[in-house]
Amino acid sequence: EIGASLLPISEDFEYQIVREEPLIALLPVEHPLSGRASVKLKELAPCPTIFFEDGFALNALLIAGFRQRKMDYTDAGHSANPDFMIAMVAAGLGIAFLPHLILKSRDYRSVRAVKIEDENMWWRLALIWRRGHVLSPVARRWLEMSALSPRKNDRTVTGIPTRNS
Numbered sequence: 001e002i003g004a005s006l007l008p009i010s011e012d013f014e015y016q017i018v019r020e021e022p023l024i025a026l027l028p029v030e031h032p033l034s035g036r037a038s039v040k041l042k043e044l045a046p047c048p049t050i051f052f053e054d055g056f057a058l059n060a061l062l063i064a065g066f067r068q069r070k071m072d073y074t075d076a077g078h079s080a081n082p083d084f085m086i087a088m089v090a091a092g093l094g095i096a097f098l099p100h101l102i103l104k105s106r107d108y109r110s111v112r113a114v115k116i117e118d119e120n121m122w123w124r125l126a127l128i129w130r131r132g133h134v135l136s137p138v139a140r141r142w143l144e145m146s147a148l149s150p151r152k153n154d155r156t157v158t159g160i161p162t163r164n165s
Contacts, residue, residue, distance in 0.1 A: 001139045006057035007124040008064075015126035018146045023061075023116045023123055024103050026089045026096045034112035041065050041118050048076030048094035050085050058123065062097055065121050086111055099123035 009015055025044055027034045033043060045066060051059050066073045076094030079085045083106060085096040090110035101123070103113060127146060129135060135143070 001133075001136060002127050002129050002142060005126055005128045006061070007126055008057075008060065009126065009128055012131055013128040014131050015128045016143055016147065017124050017126045018149070019101065020122050020124040021100045023058075023097045023121050024100055025114045025116055026086060026098060026103075026108065026111045027114055028089055028092045028095075029110070029112055030092075031095070031112065033114060036114055038115040038117045041116055041121055042069055042071060044095060045069070045071040045073060048074040050077050050079065050088050050094045050096040051075060052085075053078050053080040056080075058097065058099075061121070061123070065118065068120070082106060 004018075005013075005015070007015070007017070025039060027047075031047075033039050049062070051062065063073070074094075077088060079088065082098055082102050085098070086106060086108050087110070088094065089096050097116070127143060129139070
């Protein structure tokens with residue numbers, strides 16, 4: 001009756017955002033922008049990008065971001081495993097993008113984490129349901145409860161956790 005998905009989603013669904021946060025770029029330690037707290041996506045366009053496997057919603061967000069800015073990108077590889085993506089970045093094979101929520105539970109001391117400044121490059125997790133579907137009382141209550149929890153708790157983040165500093 002209710003599912004979870006990253007935005008953007010099909011117009012066949014209605015949704016309620018339950019968490020949103022800026023994307024984090026993972027850069028090799030020696031990258032010229034690795035000492036910055038934040039960067040624009042256009043500054044990273046020349047760098048080879050390590051994507052998630054095909055079908056991951058985060059890929060669509062990144063590719064749309066590059067296209068909206070009329071920028072080319074170089075596909076440096078794919079992985080479904082964030083830890084392997086971090087290792088690929090540490091090995092200098094490219095850069096990767098992860099939401100803070102996924103990154104904060106991992107050891108990323110071997111790379112530098114830099115927040116993406118662009119407003120429309122946010123990771124947005126939503127509860128979704130079929131457009132026009134009448135939800136059960138339990139599903140409506142679930143939506144009410146999720147609306148009470150903080151969803152924009154990373155908007156004020158000025159840097160990334162100091163684990164990689």
